[in-house]
Amino acid sequence: MNRFTYKGFTLLFLLFCQTLLIAQEKGEYEGPFQIGKYTGNARYQYYTSATDTVLDGSFLFQKSNLETLLKEQDSSFTIKGNFIDALANGPWQFQFGKYTSDSKSEVVDFEYRILVSGTQEMATGVFSEGLPDGDWHITVQEVENSEVTNILFKSEFNFEKGVPQQSFKIESDSSALVGRFLRNGVAHDAWTSYGSNALEVDETWYFEEGLLQKIVFDATGEEVPVFDMDAPQYETISLDDRFLLLLRYNLRDKIGQGNTLQLLSRNREAYQKINSILTQLGSVPFDTNIKVQVPVYALDSLQKETLERISDNLTQASELSKTILSNSHLNIIRRTDTDAQYWYSVTEKLVSEFLSPLESYVDLYQNQIFEFVNPSTVEERIFPVGIPDKTIEVQVGQEPFQLPEADAFNFQGSGLQAMEQISVYAQMSMEYVMDQLSNKLSDDIQIQSLKELETNLISVNNGIEKQIDSLLPQLPENYANALKNLGDTANQKLATYANISNPGEKLSFGEDLQSCLEDIRSLIKLLSNFPEKIKEIKALYTDDIWNPFMATVMEEEVKKRIVEAYRDILVPHFVQTISQTGECDWFALLREQIVYANNRMVDLRNEETRKLERKLKRARTAEEILKLFQQQIPKED
Incomplete structure (x- = not known):
């Protein structure tokens, strides 16, 4: 019996191995190959798994062109190494060169050699399962007549399974930076930058377990706290x-005093260049x-x-300001038309006093460093002379500008x-200025804006019609009525838009209509999701309970009043309201309430x-339930 079992297992194991060999x-x-902007010839080994091609074995990718070199300039590269299951492994070399030649040549060992001049970038090191392991060197050299004449950049790091160890050194042709890490790769102790004289300290960064506490500029003796x-x-x-962006923000005018930041940025660029190649080949990120x-x-x-709303407001206001300030017709007539000059000057002031500072504010958020900036310092930083005044002073001989709703x-x-x-x-002010200038702006600008707007309106409306047509057969009658009302409203609003003759009014109405159609499209999706959402809510509020009398697990619905309030009052209310309203403001409100x-x-x-x-027991309307839902939110102390 044991022998039979062993033979059976052996047979199954052999069949499994055969299946693996077939699958892989x-x-x-060997032939033409491209990675991003690099195009050349490659030779590599691989295996196929399902539909994927997995690099496995030696890899060589290179390019050089003698004819191009002799005519003008040649950009060559050589990338070679080894993969194991798509992960870079073992020794690797990356070499990039930009060369020119004056056609000088020499004979060495019965071979003609062309002398070249230019720059060569070389990176060498070892990978272990895709991670840098051991010493990594990156060097950029200046070459003249095939001889190295200058070291433009040099980087030396030591890694242990991807974690930087001990110390590092980064050099340029005019400065150098040395620093050290804890065993977990955290920056620690003094990082010192030297000037052109290796004995002359330029600046020192002081880290304490990763936190950059201060920078000392040795030339002036100034000590600058950072965080x-x-x-x-x-x-x-x-x-x-x-x-690096965060440091530039914190250091401001101190940024140009030392070389550390520039060296770190240059080193990051060199590593990112290699990273972009490896990740496109399927290996893990390199850094x-x-x-x-x-x-x-x-x-x-x-x-x-x-912050998202601030960003949206800034985008809209900036687009309007660019339209005004770049309008060639307006730039001509404002020289003789004092009214045009007045609104042009108001726009310039809005840009300098509102939009440019807000752009710095939004950049912090979009660059994902807003949460690392002390909020008490932001206002003073972006508005150094104080919060802007709602009254805009211009030197054109008219009253200062102030938004009517100021x-x-x-x-x-x-x-x-x-x-x-x-x-x-700022956004409303720019819209107001645009309205005042609408009759002075060139017709071409308005016509172009209308064309772009109408293309978007038609595209969104076509999408709405397709959504409704596909959903109508699947949903109950009350849902179908709501969908039809949304579709009818969209068409009616488009018809109203088409009947407006004044270009300025048409543009204003169309921009509002575009937002309305987007709300309608969102409502259609939310509406069609209600049946599935009700099922999800029911499952969410159902617990598995052990019944000892029947010796089985039974499902029990919990918090029934909350589920019933949602299913029996809120959802029918939303569906009915969507069926009856045709106002865009209501659509926006309903979308927010449903979400x-x-x-x-x-x-x-x-x-x-x-x-x-207990309170829901007495609630009968959607308004009461939504109010109770809001009251349930815990208030901050």
């Missing part, structure tokens, strides 16, 4: 582009993996939404709220809701 067909390729030492919390991040600590001033979801805005609130107020004021209700149902599953459930 090995091969070798808040008493921040509420810290986060470990990579020394990447975000960190120095230096770790640093930064203060964190965490943003909640509402704050992030506010009294409704408060620029003195807390950080984000004040910035949003400023961004809305809010769906999200709250997920949150409430894990919250203490006994008090809410």
